[in-house]
Amino acid sequence: MGKIIGIDVGGSTTKIVGFDGKEMIHPLLVKASDQLASVYGAFGKFTDTNNISLSQIDKVMITGVGSSFLGNELYGIETEHSSEFACVGKGGLYLSCFDKAIIVSMGTGTSIVYAEKGKPVEYMGGTGVGGGTVMGLSKKLLGISDINSLIEVAQTGDIENIDLRIRDITKKDIGLASYMTAANFDKVSDIASKGDLALGIINMVFESVGMLAVFAARSKGVNDIVLTGNLTRLPQAPSVAEIFRTMFNLNFTIPQNAEFATVIGAALSGNSHGENI
Numbered sequence: 216m217g218k219i220i221g222i223d224v225g226g227s228t229t230k231i232v233g234f235d236g237k238e239m240i241h242p243l244l245v246k247a248s249d250q251l252a253s254v255y256g257a258f259g260k261f262t263d264t265n266n267i268s269l270s271q272i273d274k275v276m277i278t279g280v281g282s283s284f285l286g287n288e289l290y291g292i293e294t295e296h297s298s299e300f301a302c303v304g305k306g307g308l309y310l311s312c313f314d315k316a317i318i319v320s321m322g323t324g325t326s327i328v329y330a331e332k333g334k335p336v337e338y339m340g341g342t343g344v345g346g347g348t349v350m351g352l353s354k355k356l357l358g359i360s361d362i363n364s365l366i367e368v369a370q371t372g373d374i375e376n377i378d379l380r381i382r383d384i385t386k387k388d389i390g391l392a393s394y395m396t397a398a399n400f401d402k403v404s405d406i407a408s409k410g411d412l413a414l415g416i417i418n419m420v421f422e423s424v425g426m427l428a429v430f431a432a433r434s435k436g437v438n439d440i441v442l443t444g445n446l447t448r449l450p451q452a453p454s455v456a457e458i459f460r461t462m463f464n465l466n467f468t469i470p471q472n473a474e475f476a477t478v479i480g481a482a483l484s485g486n487s488h489g490e491n492i
Contacts, residue, residue, distance in 0.1 A: 217273035220261070220292075221482025222254060223302070223475075224281030226323055228445075229253040230478040231261045234486045240265055242475040250281035258289065276485040278302045278477060297484040299477060300338045304330030306480030307441040310470035317432045320477060321444035323347040325424050327431050339431045344423045346446050352416045357409055365413055366449060372414030377403050392462050396422055414451070421446075421455040429463050439466045443476035 218240070223230040227248065233240035243264070245257040258275075261267070275294040277285055287294055307318030308330050315331035317339070326341040354360045359368065379401035382393035399419040403412070428440045442456060447469050456467035472479070 218267060218271050219482050219485045220258075220272055220275045221302075221478045221480075221485070222257065222275060222277050222279075222282075223299075223478035223481055224250055224254055224277065224279035224284070226250075226280060229257040229279075229281075230475055231257045232475060232478050232482050233261070233265065233267070234482050239479070239482075240267075242472065242478060244474075251284050254281075254285060254289075274485045276481040278481040278484075295485060297481050298336075300326060300328050301336045302477045302480030302484060303443065304328045304336030304480065305483050306476035306478070307443050307470075308332060309479055309483060310443070310472060310476055311439070311441045311468055313439050313441065313468075315437055316439035316441050316468075317428055317435065317437060318441045318443060318476070319424060319428050321345055321424060321442065321446035325427070325444075327427060329431065329435050329437070339434075340427070342423065342427060344420055346420075346444075349416055349420050349446070353413065356412055356416070359409075359413070365417075368410050369413035369417055369451065370410070372408065372410030372412070374411075374414050374418055375402075376407050376411040377415035378418065394458070395462060417449060417451050418455065421451065425455060425459045425467070428467075429459065429465060432465055438464075439468065441473075441476075442467060442469045443473045445474050447473040 219234045221232050228244055228246050230244050232242035243261055245253055269290055272292050275289050275292050276297050277294050278297045278299045282296055303320045304318050318328050318330050320326045322345055324343045324345040327339040329337040329339055353365050359365050377400055378396045379398040381395045381397050384397055400415055432440050452469060456469060460467045
């Protein structure tokens with residue numbers, strides 16, 4: 216059997232990965248304003264970087280919001296479209312090595328699925344809060360439209376200057392951790408720094424998504440929550456995940472290559488070795 220290529224066509228980025236049997240070929244990401252150009256650019260870069268010829272590729276699996284721009288072939292290679300939610304679940308289980316889990320995909324917005332090996336992926340819901348929220352608020356409040364600049368500024372911030380904590384409003388034990396957020400942005404003042412505001416934006420998005428994941432996990436009776444998508448690359452992601460792990464006794468995990476979970480799931484959908492994942 217030849218190689219299976221997966222492509223995830225997003226609004227502004229295209230991700231691509233390959234499988235040669237059970238062996239994953241390292242994924243890559245390409246940014247472009249035109250989705251179709253992004254697909255062809257990613258495909259060309261990926262095959263050139265990995266010395267893959269067209270004759271070595273059996274199938275290309277396509278997913279993502281921009282996948283509708285592509286037909287049933289790419290450079291004469293058969294393409295097959297796969298449900299994005301199914302890809303999220305399949306990729307999340309593959310990267311985490313869990314048998315079942317809540318998989319959270321944090322992209323421009325956020326989607327949440329329940330995945331269990333050998334069973335159809337179940338869409339649990341989602342929210343418009345995600346990376347688009349982070350960048351939209353950053354641009355409007357801070358005049359920052361570059362994610363790397365936002366990350367750098369946020370590292371100078373202090374969340375205590377932004378969010379109201381349980382300990383700020385009561386000294387009694389009410390059954391909640393004292394450091395738990397009572398209200399995002401409630402303590403912000405006129406002298407809050409750019410760093411404080413940047414960190415507050417990021418934290419608000421992560422906490423909003425985290426709580427939805429907690430509700431989803433409780434509804435399915437599972438303890439494992441896998442965080443995937445581009446937002447997992449933010450340096451604040453692991454610390455927020457650890458706080459939620461401690462507060463709710465749930466296993467929040469950010470696996471290696473978490474930002475590529477959906478495209479990995481797409482490739483696995485066309486791979487016989489991924490049938491039971």
